Amino acid sequence: MSTAAPPADWRRLDPRTVLVTALVVAGVVAGAAIPVTLGLTRWSSLPAAVLQVLAGAVLVVGAAAGADRVRWHRTRYRVGAERVDLHTGLLIVKRRSLARGRIRTVDLTANPILRLLGLVTVRIGTGEQGSESTLELDPVTRAEGERLRRLLLERATTAPSGGAHREGELAVLDPRWIRYAPVSFVAPMLGGAAAGAVMQVSDWVGAQGDVIEWIGDRFRDTPLLWMIVILVLAALVAGVLGALGLWVEMWWNYRLEREPGGTLRVRRGLFTSRSISVEEARLRGVDLVEPLGVRLVGAARLDAITTGLAKDTEARNADHNTLLPAAPRSRADTVAADVLREAVTPTGAALTPHPRAARGRRLRWSLAAVLGPVLILTVLGALLTPVLLWIALGCAVVLAPVAVALALDAYRGLGHALSGRYLVTRSGTVRRSTAALERAGVIGWTVKQSVFQRRAGLVSITATTAAGGGAYTVYDADASEGLGFAAEAVPGLLEPFLERSGGTGATGGA
Amino acid sequence: MPQGEGTAAVLRPPRNTLNERAVGWWRTQWLLLTAAPVVPLAVLGALIGPARFWLLLPAAVLAAAGTAGAVLFPLWWFRTHRWEITGDAVYVRTGFFWQEWRIAPMSRIQTVDTVRGPLEQIFRLATVTVTTASAKGAVRIAGLDHETAADLARQLTRITRDTPGDAT
Numbered sequence: 001m002s003t004a005a006p007p008a009d010w011r012r013l014d015p016r017t018v019l020v021t022a023l024v025v026a027g028v029v030a031g032a033a034i035p036v037t038l039g040l041t042r043w044s045s046l047p048a049a050v051l052q053v054l055a056g057a058v059l060v061v062g063a064a065a066g067a068d069r070v071r072w073h074r075t076r077y078r079v080g081a082e083r084v085d086l087h088t089g090l091l092i093v094k095r096r097s098l099a100r101g102r103i104r105t106v107d108l109t110a111n112p113i114l115r116l117l118g119l120v121t122v123r124i125g126t127g128e129q130g131s132e133s134t135l136e137l138d139p140v141t142r143a144e145g146e147r148l149r150r151l152l153l154e155r156a157t158t159a160p161s162g163g164a165h166r167e168g169e170l171a172v173l174d175p176r177w178i179r180y181a182p183v184s185f186v187a188p189m190l191g192g193a194a195a196g197a198v199m200q201v202s203d204w205v206g207a208q209g210d211v212i213e214w215i216g217d218r219f220r221d222t223p224l225l226w227m228i229v230i231l232v233l234a235a236l237v238a239g240v241l242g243a244l245g246l247w248v249e250m251w252w253n254y255r256l257e258r259e260p261g262g263t264l265r266v267r268r269g270l271f272t273s274r275s276i277s278v279e280e281a282r283l284r285g286v287d288l289v290e291p292l293g294v295r296l297v298g299a300a301r302l303d304a305i306t307t308g309l310a311k312d313t314e315a316r317n318a319d320h321n322t323l324l325p326a327a328p329r330s331r332a333d334t335v336a337a338d339v340l341r342e343a344v345t346p347t348g349a350a351l352t353p354h355p356r357a358a359r360g361r362r363l364r365w366s367l368a369a370v371l372g373p374v375l376i377l378t379v380l381g382a383l384l385t386p387v388l389l390w391i392a393l394g395c396a397v398v399l400a401p402v403a404v405a406l407a408l409d410a411y412r413g414l415g416h417a418l419s420g421r422y423l424v425t426r427s428g429t430v431r432r433s434t435a436a437l438e439r440a441g442v443i444g445w446t447v448k449q450s451v452f453q454r455r456a457g458l459v460s461i462t463a464t465t466a467a468g469g470g471a472y473t474v475y476d477a478d479a480s481e482g483l484g485f486a487a488e489a490v491p492g493l494l495e496p497f498l499e500r501s502g503g504t505g506a507t508g509g510a
Numbered sequence: 511m512p513q514g515e516g517t518a519a520v521l522r523p524p525r526n527t528l529n530e531r532a533v534g535w536w537r538t539q540w541l542l543l544t545a546a547p548v549v550p551l552a553v554l555g556a557l558i559g560p561a562r563f564w565l566l567l568p569a570a571v572l573a574a575a576g577t578a579g580a581v582l583f584p585l586w587w588f589r590t591h592r593w594e595i596t597g598d599a600v601y602v603r604t605g606f607f608w609q610e611w612r613i614a615p616m617s618r619i620q621t622v623d624t625v626r627g628p629l630e631q632i633f634r635l636a637t638v639t640v641t642t643a644s645a646k647g648a649v650r651i652a653g654l655d656h657e658t659a660a661d662l663a664r665q666l667t668r669i670t671r672d673t674p675g676d677a678t
Contacts (some may be wrong), residue, residue: 307643443614443615443618443642443643443644443647444612444613444614444615444618444642444644444647444649445611445612445613446610446611446612446613446646446647447521447610447611447612448608448609448610448611449608449609449610450607450608450609451606451607451608454609462646464614464642464644464646464647465644465647466642466643466644469646470644470645470646470647471644471645471646471647479519479520480518480519480520483519483520483521484518484519487519492598493598493599493613493615494613496596496598496599497521497522497524497599497601497611497613498519498520498521498522499519499520499521499522500518500519501518501519501520
């Protein structure tokens with residue numbers, strides 16, 4: 001078989017994939033070329049070294065482009081009435097086929113090179129675990145990508161009927177939301193990473209000692225404490241700048257839309273553009289996530305609880321199911337209501353608080369977490385050196401109030417309720433999550449009770465589901481009220497196993 | 511199981527106990543687990559004269575604790591581990607210190623697996639695992655008579671096959 005054109009209904013990827021591969025490899029080669037050239041000048045003159053490196057670069061780029069040309073030649077796909085087929089493979093031809101009825105997601109991504117050429121990478125997924133169920137078309141033109149997306153996600157309009165719902169645009173980026181970027185946990189993490197990177201790079205070029213000495217020189221006349229404070233501040237500033245940059249790259253051009261046919265679509269990205277589609281029939285609810293810093297400034301993020309987001313994709317890109325970046329709480333509530341086609345968002349429902357015994361449990365846990373290390377430090381201090389005793393005292397004085405505050409906040413956050421078609425559970429303090437899970441999406445219950453919970457009359461009730469994290473838990477609810485809540489949430493499932501005793505004072509009996 | 515005073519709703523225990531041979535199976539597992547550290551300690555104690563006391567003492571303590579556990583715990587577990595199949599759901603209770611009740615509706619069951627490990631085969635027992643579409647919703651019944659388990663698996667498979675939908 002030569003370059004015979006494929007049969008009519010088979011299509012090929014865009015031939016410019018060869019150019020893309022050549023450019024990407026050329027970029028990598030260029031990065032490696034400079035140190036290699038410098039290394040070669042030890043043995044030969046500069047022009048000779050440049051010539052050798054150039055020859056090598058041409059060879060590598062040529063080989064990569066050639067391999068990609070072969071891949072392009074051997075790759076073809078077809079969208080049939082029933083199935084989508086993809087034949088591909090450099091050495092071994094792989095033939096893969098997906099039933100169209102099982103396709104759940106069609107995601108488009110484009111890195112800067114692809115965007116420049118008007119190309120996109122299309123991932124067609126069935127939402128099952130493992131990469132085997134995902135077909136990747138890398139790349140096709142943007143118009144073809146859009147065509148595929150529309151064609152494959154189009155269903156005979158099965159959109160759930162609901163009173164108040166909007167088509168079209170549900171949310172667009174408000175540039176003012178960038179103020180929530182620095183308060184996320186990304187900022188300190190990036191700050192730490194920046195400090196680590198400075199040390200690591202200076203270590204590679206053998207100048208770590210010089211860097212430390214230079215820093216020491218700057219602070220010769222300042223006390224140690226100030227030096228630490230200033231260095232931490234510098235790392236934090238670097239982290240904040242990094243967080244701002246990351247936010248802009250991730251969320252620029254953000255737009256959440258509802259398309260006819262019942263698909264939610266998130267588009268975003270400054271350099272790498274991403275388009276993520278969530279079929280509404282797969283949506284089982286939303287999760288309003290408030291990390292501590294973001295919550296303190298009155299904002300929240302909205303995640304989709306949906307079946308059919310492959311686990312490996314989730315791991316690779318944690319923001320895959322984010323519907324709305326951190327935005328003012330009221331805005332997040334409005335978007336949640338629009339997404340769920342409800343008049344009022346279930347995430348804003350009044351929640352049943354949990355018994356006071358749950359507060360005691362949280363206080364004991366967090367104090368134990370602080371006092372455990374303090375106790376060890378004290379014992380070591382008593383045996384070895386009094387310095388450790390002072391450190392232990394400092395830790396106890398500083399950390400104990402923090403622990404108590406977090407525990408009280410965690411208790412205040414606990415709550416659960418039924419709100420229309422949804423069951424709502426809220427928990428967490430560092431990452432508070434208010435999950436509204438569709439009651440019809442609950443596919444089982446797990447009720448757990450430790451000895452301590454039994455004595456305090458508490459239970460933890462977990463609703464298992466095929467969507468999102470697989471399980472959403474109501475922690476430390478009142479045993480009787482919580483079981484009643486679970487029984488009411490999914491009629492008929494828990495009820496047959498419940499024993500209700502009429503008056504107070506009667507025990508359940510076994 | 512007393513749930514404290516004034517409760518209005520409790521989960522009732524599932525109807526069926528496991529097979530009585532499960533007690534023997536648990537005891538064997540427990541004894542094997544005890545033997546893993548005790549036997550090497552005892553052998554070394556017999557061979558190494560100077561350290562004999564410090565090797566045989568922990569061996570004796572572990573052996574005593576292990577034997578006591580092997581006698582008592584399985585009796586206790588036998589009372590707390592229960593299961594039940596109704597027309598609509600699989601219902602299982604396990605654990606004592608961390609008691610756990612699991613309920614999976616028939617209409618959401620995806621797979622039914624029967625596993626018989628080497629020890630289970632000796633005791634003619636089997637473990638049935640029922641999974642749903644949730645990664646965290648699996649229900650496991652360990653220590654069933656192997657014929658009961660086979661019947662159960664057949665019954666569950668038939669019910670699930672007759673239930674339409676993709677169980678999500």
